[in-house]
Amino acid sequence: MSDRMELPGADQIKAALLREPGPEMAGTIRLSVAEAIASTPQRRPAFGFLRLPAVNPSTAATARLIAATVALLLLLVTTLVFVAARLDRPESPFADGLVAVAGSQGGLELLDSTGAVVDRLDTQKVAGAAWSPDGRELAFWNGLGTSWTIDILDPRSGEIRTLTDGAGITAFAPAERHKIDPEALMHFQPALPVAWSPDGTQLLLNVVDGPVVVADVETGELRRLTEPGMLGGAAGWSPDGTRVAWYAAPSWAGEYQLSIRTLADDSTVTIDPELPESTGYWGTFAWSPDSRRLLIGAGGAGGSYLVDVDATNGATIAVHEAPDLERILGWSPTGERIAWSTFGSRSAGTLWSMRVDGSDARQHAEGVCWGGIGWSPSGRELLYTTDCQPRSEAMNVRAVSIEGDEQRILWTLETDGTADITGVAWQGLPR
Amino acid sequence: MTTDDGHVRALTAASYDIRGDAGALVEQARDGDQLAFGMLVESRTPRLLRLALSILGSEADARDVVQEAFLRAWRELPRLRDLDRFDAWLARIVVNGCRDRWRSHRRVALREIPAGELDPDREPTSAAPIGDRVASADMIQRAFARLDIDQRTILVLHHVEELPVADIAASLAIPVGTAKWRLHRARGALSRALELEGR
Helix, strand or coil, rough: CCCCCCCCCHHHHHHHHCCCCCCHHHHHHHHHHHHHHHCCCCCCCCCCCHHHHCCCCCCHHHHHHHHHHHHHHHHHHHHHHHHHHHHHCCCCCCCCCCCEEECCCCCEECCCCCCCEEEECCCEEEEEEEEECCCEEEEEEEEEEEEEEEEEECCCEEEEEEEEHHHHHHHHHCCCCCCCHHHHHHHHHCCCCCEEEECEEEEEEEECCCEEEHHHHEEEECCCCCCCEEEEEEEEECCCCCCCEEEEEECCCCEEEEEECCCCCEEEEEECCCCCEEEEEEEEEEECCCCCCCEEEEEEEEEEHHHECCHHHHHHEEEEEEECCEEEEEECCCCCCEECCCCCCCCCCCEEEEEECCCCCCCEEEEEECCCCCEECCCCEEEEEEEECCCEEEEEEEEECCCCCCCCEEEEECCCCCEEEEEEEEECCCC | CCCCCEEEEECCCCCCCCCCHHHHHHHHHHHCCCCHHHHHHHHHHHHHHHHHHHHCCCCHHHHHHHHHHHHHHHHHHHHHCCHHHHHHHHHHHHHHHHHHHHHHHHHHHCCCCCHHHHHCCCCCCCEEEEEEEEEEEHHHHEEEHHHCCHHHHHHHHHHCCCCCCCHHHHHHHCEEEEHHHHHHHHHHHHHHHHHCCCC
């Protein structure tokens, strides 16, 4: 990695970047805006009557009656549209698999392959739900504010057991961390805040700037992988289950390092691959299916790259340009392609893939949400969600074929306008 | 300016509590009061102009973006449910406007040179140490110009506006963790751009 220059102090940066407008500019704007709004009507919400100014009781009663009637009509229309959408729903690529959908206001829904809700669980906020490799259990962060537990759901019985109350994880947290916030890492898929070991016996728990911790699925015993005081970033199991890789930095503004722990002997190596000139780690990576290589995201002022690295010694094998790369979504199940995306501002992301030799880079979709992206089990499609803006009435789960870029809507998930979807976990989705 | 009922309203502190109750102004503006919106424009313009100007570097573009942002805010204000978030919402409109403006101009990027910089009597710019070298304000500006619009935006929000990460996240409509991560990356990108400029 190239030597990084230390940044000048905050005052120097501020002095250099600050551009104060002249006083006449503000005056011009005030006049122009005053003129423009005089002839510009405001856009009232469709149901503006719900915010009526103070009125006399009889008017208020009438308004309430109108509101109730319209609400009933709206409910009826929504139901009809939803039923119609279900009748016309295409086949799911997941056969009998379940899909777990977490809402931002709490609650977890399990949907079958037709999109029908088979179970609705009463939870607090759910972050980073992940299915076990055998698809029999679902692990997730469950909580609110700074109080979280790691829970495991048995979807057949509907029972939820708490593996750890989170206090142990908090105890491992570096001093710089002021709270544990698993929500912050939800958009770093597939380096999920919860990741099952390939044999299903351990859970890897990681949160932005917190410790990277492994929990025993049976006993709940916790083991910290990061050094004390180090702030962890994304972490992930090697597909053969023998190693864990993670990013960590000495401070949140510091340089991240990529470490690999071999679990059998607890040895840790820090690899330092040669990145393209003037770039640094983008904080996202993916193991190759054979566990021998890592694809690392790197970027800087000039662009973003996928760096193919030998996981045993950190040697750089190849560097590929990867436009828009902010997080790597992982190798396709067939091992032929690698997918990545931007974080997106809620729903402004783009979705890409290319062959692992660096050829055939393609943008497959725009308007992609940050939750619920992944490969279909066949590796022929990428799954993603759209329309997840706050207060969206419904979001769409879509699939796009890799070869033909043909897009289709799998399901439309109602969010009733009060909540957005914070995560979608596909049962049986390869990692 | 006239009100809906045709009466001229005196613009006084008694009409609007300009000392502290910005929420009341926002509420009145939301309900169509042009005077109230005008007062919001007056109080917010300097900060938003500074924000847009620092991001874009062009006075003409910054003025257009802020003007358009206010017009859009006026149109959309009735749809804003959480009035407490007015300022973050407004900043977001400006930031999005900067992004659109920058992307539309990216192929014909021009860097305006403020008149003051052409003044031969101007004092040399301050310098800051970078490792064993020295970064001048000009160097920082040139490095900043190499960054993409998202990196520029988050650096301005952090270093110029001095917003906490939570407010940056609200202004960009992204989770706090994402804001933190993007800030980390933007600072890294600036450091690397400085390295290039220092060669």
